[in-house]
Amino acid sequence: MADNAQETVVGRITSVFGVKGWVKVYSYTDPMEGILDYPHWHISQGGKKVDLEVVEGKRHGPGIVVRLKGVNDRDQARSYCGLDVMVPIESLPELPEGEYYWHQLEGLAVTTPEGDILGVVKHLMETGSNDVIVVRPTPKSIDNRERLIPYLPDQVIQSVDLAAGTIVADWDPEF
Structure with a gap:
C-alpha cells in the first residue's frame, strides 16, 4: 500500500x-x-x-x-x-464531482441507509462489470462478516462523504 x-x-x-x-x-x-x-x-x-x-x-x-x-x-x-x-x-489529476480515487474510499465506514454499520472499506477490486468494495468488520459492525459490495453509484452506493468518512450503501446486511 x-x-x-x-x-x-x-x-x-x-x-x-x-x-x-x-x-x-x-x-x-x-x-x-x-x-x-x-x-x-x-x-x-x-x-x-x-x-x-x-x-x-x-x-x-x-x-x-x-x-x-x-x-x-x-x-x-x-x-x-x-x-x-x-x-x-x-500528482493525480482532480476528478469531476462525484468521482473518487480508490485510495480515497479505503478506510471509509460503510453503513446501510438505516444506519447499521457494516464495516470499513479495506480495498477495492475490479471485476470487469463493475468495481467491488471489500468491507471488513470493525468492533462497531453489526456482525463479523466480510462483505463484497458492488460499487454502483446511484444504485447500491447512495452517497460518499469524504469529510465525514462514510459511504451509505443500500445493501441487505443479511447478504
Whole structure:
C-alpha cells in the first residue's frame, strides 16, 4: 500500500521484458496507458524507498512495457519485479464531482441507509462489470462478516462523504 497516505499505488512491476532492462508493468490506471503520465515513480525495496524515472514506455499486447533510467540489463530489471509502483497523491489529476480515487474510499465506514454499520472499506477490486468494495468488520459492525459490495453509484452506493468518512450503501446486511 501507499506510504503514509501521501502516495498511492498506480501499478506493479511484474516481470522483465527483453535483455536491455525493460520491465512489464501491470497498470491500475484507467486507461492503462495513464501510468505513463507519471514519469517519477517510487517503489519500496527492502524497506527503503527507491525513486525511479521512466525514460520511455508503450503499450505492448495486453500490458505496458517501460524502460527505467539507469536500468540497462535484465538482472537489474529483475530486482524490481513484484514491486508496487507509487506516485505522490498530489500528482493525480482532480476528478469531476462525484468521482473518487480508490485510495480515497479505503478506510471509509460503510453503513446501510438505516444506519447499521457494516464495516470499513479495506480495498477495492475490479471485476470487469463493475468495481467491488471489500468491507471488513470493525468492533462497531453489526456482525463479523466480510462483505463484497458492488460499487454502483446511484444504485447500491447512495452517497460518499469524504469529510465525514462514510459511504451509505443500500445493501441487505443479511447478504
